[in-house]
Amino acid sequence: MNIVNSYRLMIRNVRVNTDPGTLVFLVLMPTIYLVFMGYMFGTLISQIPVGSTSINYKEFLSPGIAAFETATAGIVAGGLLWSDRRYGMFEQILSSPYTRAEYLFGILLTTLVFGFIGSGIMMLVSEAFLDYTAVSLMGVGLIVVSISLGSLFFGCMFLAIAAKVKSNQAYNSLTILIIFLVDFASTVFYPITSATPEALKVLFYVNPLTYIADVVRAGYISTVTTTDLVELLVTFIETMVMVAIAVLLYRKVRVGVT
Amino acid sequence: MLSEVLGLTSYPIEVEDLKYTYDGRKYAVDGISFSVREGEVFGMLGRNGAGKTTTIRILSTLLKRSSGSVKVLGMDPSTAGNHIRKRIGVVLQDESFDFTTVEKAFDVYGFIWGVSKSERDKKRESLLSTFELTDVRKKRMWDLSGGQKRRVQVAREFMHDMDLLFLDEPTSGLDPIARRNILNMIKDLTKDGLSVLFTTHNLEEADYLCQRVAIMNNGKILASDTIDALKTGYNGLKTVEVKIGGDQTGAESMFSKVSSGRVEPPFERELPYRIVTENTQETMQEIIKLALADSVQIEWLNVRAVSLEDVFISTIAGGV
């Protein structure tokens, strides 16, 4: 296992993915969410309590969308295994000077890169219409850690799906279903309140995007509570479990099976 | 020759009693042995499902063999995969491409192989022109025709240096001119010492390109030799081809009565029956007589020397 090889594959992955389709997915779509929801709901919703303070809806949504980008990054990066298998590049790369582990690591690096690029762009975009940000050094640390964990979690999740699902239709419908569920059953767009139905709450609390959104938000406003640290720990554990699942399923992927 | 006497000949590929099974029940490769010499183009001939691709997957380290011994560039693919992969090139049978433009596909592929930027630019330009892809260089891979895609896939492999090249049906889907260009390019490269394992079911190609061939069927090698030596076994024999016109129903029973030579029925309806025979006069007379008696309509009849294709078909027919 040579990390330089994985780095090289990561560059390849990014280069073959810098097409307009990916950019729309990674930048334009979340920007639309940010602008439309930010302005439209921003006028309807007043202050939202977060930790010990309260913030307006635009301030609530912006870090949420930054967190949301980890799931988008995961789809793009994890999906590479699917398209590389489908279009023969998986076999081609494995008959070039690369090991399976290096290929896998290349995808994990790619999900991190897309996660940071995507959320970074969203943070910049939201700067344009936020009245107030007070990110501290500690806040930056929290944001970096949670974006990393989120990107890894979702990269591995979609990699695991790509390792299992072969047909185009099944893969596409499954990823769309999951991405909707993950994005909406989370605190990206709205907080969990006492009025949230119990059944939905379960879904929210299983979903790591809830924790990632909460922690990024806490980092944004630099009000870190112990709840945030617990959430970070849960995200860490969920990510490790997902990495393990992805590695197990990836090891079962055979070449020459179409 | 001298090096052979001294035992210095190196074999880029040595395979001994190689077996592989995908499902644990049926052997896709069933105990084959062969070797490829340095600087030669070795052809593997066989119908679909013969086991050619599986063999290439094992030699190129993609699959681990079930049993037997294998040496690629003197190393064992199941333990030295990494070292082997650095020195081989593989053109897979199935398409493989990135979602980029043609020129970017070349560049990214060279990048994967660690080729420097200036070297990549140089190689890309020369390959684009050699493989006549200059007109489509800005096009996206998925907008290309099947033949153009195939040409990119083969050409791309030459972005990097190698000692051994695997070509799995590289000419499938190509027009005759592109086909000939690729064959000539491979011929040129082997002059510089590149060894090639080449699979095809096009016999003319093998005849044109390969020094030695192995004929494979059902996972086994039925015959392996130089093309000339394979044809020698058929010295003095001729092939009579008979194309049946119109309704083909009576043809099978009619040909079963031929006694003056060995009959090979066609793989496809459009092709002629072939009779390999020592006495062409006798065979032709016999066939015309039988055709009249059975009211089978002969569209045309032709006599020619035995070709590699005849050897191939007879070998396979004899092998099942």
Ligand SMILES: Nc1ncnc2c1ncn2[C@@H]1O[C@H](COP(=O)(O)OP(=O)(O)O)[C@@H](O)[C@H]1O
């Ligand atoms: N991935 C696979 N899983 C199971 N069986 C396979 C697979 N690939 C090939 N086979 C079987 O192995 C045999 C040899 O196939 P292959 O090596 O592709 O032959 P060829 O390349 O000569 O057409 C065939 O019977 C084929 O059906």
Ligand SMILES: [Mg+2]
């Ligand atoms: Mg094949």
